[in-house]
Amino acid sequence: MATARLARTADENRVLSEAVARVARCWKLTNEQLGAILGLSSATVSRLxxxxxxxxxxNKAFELGQYLVRLFRSLDSLMGSDDAAAISWLRTANLDLGARPVDLIRTIRGLSDVADYVDDYRARV
Incomplete structure (x- = not known):
């Protein structure tokens, strides 16, 4: 039973780590940007x-990674899987949020607020 739980946890760690790395590639996030989002060093992100x-x-980075993947999935759905449109949205000043989403997601509060904002917007569509 404990062995199965350890295997499941290891698999969850692997899956989320790969998903976070894919999000960073799709959104063209630098190691420094992803590190700021997850609370990790650029060197650790490079190893990721x-x-x-x-x-x-x-660790807290796991939870933040979950939020990042949640944001990606919501934004991807909203943008019709158009990565260029998602990148443009992230890098453009948002009047409702008061800043560029890519800058806001560098903090825990900002990541949560941006994810909630996109989820709320999706609920209206």
Whole structure:
């Protein structure tokens, strides 16, 4: 039973780590930007991209990674899977949010606010 739980946790860590790395590639986030979002160093993010580091369910970076993937999925749905449109939205000043979303998601509060904003917008559509 404990072995199955450990295997499941390791698999969750791998899956989320790969998903976060894919989000960063799709949105063309630098290691510094992704590190700021997850609370990790640029060097650690580089290892994440290379597969030498995995987010761990017991750390805050894992939870922030979940928020990032949630934001990606919501924005991807809203933009019709158009990565260029999503990147443009992220990098353009948003009057409702008061800043560029890509700048806001560098903090925990900003990541949560942007994810909630996109989810709320999707609910109206």
């Amino acid at each position: 991209h290379a597969g030498g580091f995995r987010l761990n369910r017991s």
